[in-house]
Amino acid sequence: MKLTIIGCSGSFPGPDSPSSCYLLEAEGFRLLLDFGNGALGALQRHIGLYDVDAICLSHLHADHCLDLCPYHVVRTYSPHGPHPKVPVHAPADAPRRLAAAYGMPEEPGLETAFDFVRLTPGVFEVGPFAVTAARVNHPVETYGFRISYGGRSVAYSADTGESAELVRLAAGADVMLCEASYLDEPGLPPNLHLNGRQAAEHAARAAAGTLVLTHLVPWYDPDRILQDASRGGFAGRTELARSGAVYDLG
Numbered sequence: 001m002k003l004t005i006i007g008c009s010g011s012f013p014g015p016d017s018p019s020s021c022y023l024l025e026a027e028g029f030r031l032l033l034d035f036g037n038g039a040l041g042a043l044q045r046h047i048g049l050y051d052v053d054a055i056c057l058s059h060l061h062a063d064h065c066l067d068l069c070p071y072h073v074v075r076t077y078s079p080h081g082p083h084p085k086v087p088v089h090a091p092a093d094a095p096r097r098l099a100a101a102y103g104m105p106e107e108p109g110l111e112t113a114f115d116f117v118r119l120t121p122g123v124f125e126v127g128p129f130a131v132t133a134a135r136v137n138h139p140v141e142t143y144g145f146r147i148s149y150g151g152r153s154v155a156y157s158a159d160t161g162e163s164a165e166l167v168r169l170a171a172g173a174d175v176m177l178c179e180a181s182y183l184d185e186p187g188l189p190p191n192l193h194l195n196g197r198q199a200a201e202h203a204a205r206a207a208a209g210t211l212v213l214t215h216l217v218p219w220y221d222p223d224r225i226l227q228d229a230s231r232g233g234f235a236g237r238t239e240l241a242r243s244g245a246v247y248d249l250g
C-alpha cells in the first residue's frame with residue numbers, strides 16, 4: 001500500500017499545497033480520500049487524469065470535496081468520450097450539495113460521472129482496501145477513515161475536535177494523518193478542530209506508528225504546530241504533511 005499526500009492545506013489552499021486530498025494505491029487500484037479545492041491539479045503529477053478508481057469524502061466542507069466538480073468535467077466531457085463512473089462514498093447530502101456547487105439541476109446532477117454511495121459508520125470494501133468509517137467531532141456530518149490492506153493501515157482524522165472515535169479508528173495504525181488546524185492556545189472553540197498537542201495526544205492514545213500532522217492552515221507557522229505536537233506525549237515519529245510526500249507501507 002502506498003500513500004501519497006496530494007493536498008494537506010487546511011481550510012483553503014496554500015502556496016505549496018492544495019486543500020485536503022490523499023491518494024492510496026494497492027494492486028493498481030487508486031483511492032482518493034477527500035478531493036479539496038486545488039487537488040485535481042496536483043493529483044496529475046502522480047497519476048493519470050482518468051486513473052481514479054474510487055473516492056471517499058469525509059465531509060462536505062469545500063476544502064474537502066469541491067474538486068469533484070471539475071473532475072465531473074474531466075470524466076464526462078473528455079475528448080476520448082465519457083469515462084466509467086467512479087464510486088463516491090460520501091455523506092448523505094453529497095449529490096444535492098455538489099450538483100448545487102456545480103450549478104446543475106439535481107437530476108442528473110453529477111451522476112453521469114459518479115455513483116454516490118451514502119456513508120454510514122462501519123467497515124466496507126473499496127477495491128482491495130478495507131475501509132472503516134467512523135463519525136468524528138465536527139459541526140457537520142463528518143467521517144474519519146481507516147484504510148487497511150495487507151496487514152498495514154492508514155488512519156485519517158478528517159476535520160475533528162477531540163474524539164474518542166478517532167482514537168479507536170487509529171488504534172495501532174502504521175500512519176495516522178491527523179489534523180492540526182490550530183495553535184495550542186487558550187480559548188479555542190470546542191468540537192471543531194485539533195491543535196498539534198491534541199493531535200499527538202490522540203496518536204499516543206491510539207499507539208499509532210507515525211503521526212503526520214495535516215490540515216495545516218497557511219496562516220500559521222507549521223514549525224509551531226510541530227513544536228506544539230512535541231508536548232502531546234507521543235513517542236513515535238512525528239512529521240508535517242507535505243504535498244507530494246510518499247509513504248510506502250510495503
Ligand SMILES: [Zn+2]
Binds near residue numbers: 010061064159
Ligand atoms: Zn477542512
Ligand SMILES: [Zn+2]
Binds near residue numbers: 059061138159
Ligand atoms: Zn470541515
